[in-house]
Amino acid sequence: MKQSPGVVDLLGVLAYAELSAYARMTEDAATLAPSLADRAALSELAVAEYAHFRLLRDKLTELGADPDEAMAPFAAALDAWHAQTRPADWLQALVKTYVGDGIANDFYREVARHLDPVVAKLVDEVLVDEGRSQFAVERVRAGIEADPAAGARLALWARRLVGEALSQAQQVAAARPELALSLVEASGGQADISRLFATLTEEHNKRMAALGI
Amino acid sequence: MKQSPGVVDLLGVLAYAELSAYARMTEDAATLAPSLADRAALSELAVAEYAHFRLLRDKLTELGADPDEAMAPFAAALDAWHAQTRPADWLQALVKTYVGDGIANDFYREVARHLDPVVAKLVDEVLVDEGRSQFAVERVRAGIEADPAAGARLALWARRLVGEALSQAQQVAAARPELALSLVEASGGQADISRLFATLTEEHNKRMAALGI
Numbered sequence: 009m010k011q012s013p014g015v016v017d018l019l020g021v022l023a024y025a026e027l028s029a030y031a032r033m034t035e036d037a038a039t040l041a042p043s044l045a046d047r048a049a050l051s052e053l054a055v056a057e058y059a060h061f062r063l064l065r066d067k068l069t070e071l072g073a074d075p076d077e078a079m080a081p082f083a084a085a086l087d088a089w090h091a092q093t094r095p096a097d098w099l100q101a102l103v104k105t106y107v108g109d110g111i112a113n114d115f116y117r118e119v120a121r122h123l124d125p126v127v128a129k130l131v132d133e134v135l136v137d138e139g140r141s142q143f144a145v146e147r148v149r150a151g152i153e154a155d156p157a158a159g160a161r162l163a164l165w166a167r168r169l170v171g172e173a174l175s176q177a178q179q180v181a182a183a184r185p186e187l188a189l190s191l192v193e194a195s196g197g198q199a200d201i202s203r204l205f206a207t208l209t210e211e212h213n214k215r216m217a218a219l220g221i
Numbered sequence: 222m223k224q225s226p227g228v229v230d231l232l233g234v235l236a237y238a239e240l241s242a243y244a245r246m247t248e249d250a251a252t253l254a255p256s257l258a259d260r261a262a263l264s265e266l267a268v269a270e271y272a273h274f275r276l277l278r279d280k281l282t283e284l285g286a287d288p289d290e291a292m293a294p295f296a297a298a299l300d301a302w303h304a305q306t307r308p309a310d311w312l313q314a315l316v317k318t319y320v321g322d323g324i325a326n327d328f329y330r331e332v333a334r335h336l337d338p339v340v341a342k343l344v345d346e347v348l349v350d351e352g353r354s355q356f357a358v359e360r361v362r363a364g365i366e367a368d369p370a371a372g373a374r375l376a377l378w379a380r381r382l383v384g385e386a387l388s389q390a391q392q393v394a395a396a397r398p399e400l401a402l403s404l405v406e407a408s409g410g411q412a413d414i415s416r417l418f419a420t421l422t423e424e425h426n427k428r429m430a431a432l433g434i
Contacts, residue, residue, distance in 0.1 A: 024257075030264070031251035038244035044237075044289040044296075048278065051243070055271050058264060065261065076257040083257075 014190040015127050016071065020078030021086075021180075022116050022131065023064035027079070028086050029109060030057040036101040046098070046147075053105070053140050060134035067130055081184060085176045092172045099151045103162050106144035107215055108169045114211045115177075118204050141218070148219050163221040170212065227403040228340050229284065233291030234299075234393075235329050235344065236277035240292070241299050242322060243270040249314040259311070259360075266318070266353050273347035280343055294397060298389045305385045312364045316375050319357035320428055321382045327424045328390075331417050354431070361432050376434040383425065 033054035041047035065075040093108065095101040113135045120131035152159040181188035192201055246267035254260035278288040306321065308314040326348045333344035365372040394401035405414055 027257075027261070027264070028251070031247050034244050034247040034267075038241070044240075044292055048240070048274070051240070051271060054247075055268050058268050061261070079257055 014123050014187070016068065016073045016078050017081075017184070017187050017190075018116065018119055018123060018131070019064050019068050019071075019073075019127065020075070020080075021082040022134070023061055023068065023075060024079040024082050024086055025112060025116075026057045026061035026064060026134065028083075028090060030054045030061060032090050033057065033101075033105060036095055036098075036104075040095065040098045040101050042098055049143060050101070050105075053143065063130065063134050067127075082180060085180045085183075088179075089172055089176045092176075093169055099148055099158060099162060100165050102144040102148050103166055103219065103221075104169060106141060106148070106219070107166045107212070108173065109140070110215050111170060111173060111208055111212050114208050115204075118207060141215075145218050148221075152220055159221050162219070163216070166216060166219075166221065227336050227400070229281065229286045229291050230294075230397070230400050230403075231329065231332055231336060231344070232277050232281050232284075232286075232340065233288070233293075234295040235347070236274055236281065236288060237292040237295050237299055238325060238329075239270045239274035239277060239347065241296075241303060243267045243274060245303050246270065246314075246318060249308055249311075249317075253308065253311045253314050255311055262356060263314070263318075266356065276343065276347055280340075295393060298393045298396075301392075302385055302389045305389075306382055312361055312371060312375060313378050315357040315361050316379055316432065316434075317382060318353060319361070319432070320379045320425070321386065322353070323428050324383060324386060324421055324425050327421050328417075331420060354428075358431050361434075365433055372434050375432070376429070379429060379432075379434065 031054075033050055037047045037050035037054060041050060068075040068078050093104060095104050116131060117128075117135055120128040148162065152162070192198065244267075246263055250260045250263035250267060254263060281288040281291050306317060308317050329344055330341075330348055333341040361375065365375070405411065
């Protein structure tokens, strides 16, 4: 079964995103968590990301694609994003998980919707929230309550996360113009791209409000 | 239900060992694996360690112990062991997983046997091999075949792993004399301690032979 390159690209970038999120969250948990219970709680979310990676890799194999080849074009951009956004403390790590992954997941979900219903269903499944929001929101709000100055710093941090994500996304689009083009075509042209960005912005603002920053 | 401190100590050290092995293997996979397939294969083993951590933590809770308190006394020694034995390349990472965790697991299994049959069963369950041996042995042997000089370097590395493990174990014993004492008593005295070390050495030598180093 031969799939459109758009589907393989989407599953490939998403698989690598999950694999690298798993590694990064594991490291943040081990190095930044203020208690063993917090460390276990963030590790639990990391392991869930790994399970998503497994689903996506198996789907790629099922579609006749080589998972490593499908992921490879996106590894450098996603690694660069993690290198540019290494959290300095526990609250930054939580905001990264919630805000950074949140906007990326909204993007993947919107793209999948335009591509193929079966793939869209799988993508929805792997992007399920799994308590990440509640975990991050509760702890970040408590952190800001204990130290009100942290709120302004975390708001800046969240803006930087989004800026770096856009910069990496532009580099992927420049390196793979056919992917960018198929996205524009699949979504019905320029007007829908504008709507996509409006949706992403709106959801992002909701998350910022939930954090109280 | 109040358990003997020996049982809580053993489950505590083992839980932290699994939690830290999971984090370390995840990092080694992300930074040292030569391919995405190898990275996924080692990550798979790391995630299995996390599942073992979960079992041990739940058992501690079931026994009425606080998992964080049970793990805390051992965190510094196990963190120090990982810091002292940070692998420099992929083959060192595999040897660490196979030889280092191998000798530690033999030790935990022997201790558990003397403590309590129910706990011994759980410990046997979490220390199941899960393909780690085959994965490491195959890749290390292939690595040495491709570069025979690697064999001697890895043999030195394995010796260092064991040396650092003994040094950390001694520090734990010095910091928690009642644990060391209960181990000696549970195992029937000094003669059995000698037999324990003979068993550990024998199993270690078998692993070195399997790697061809």
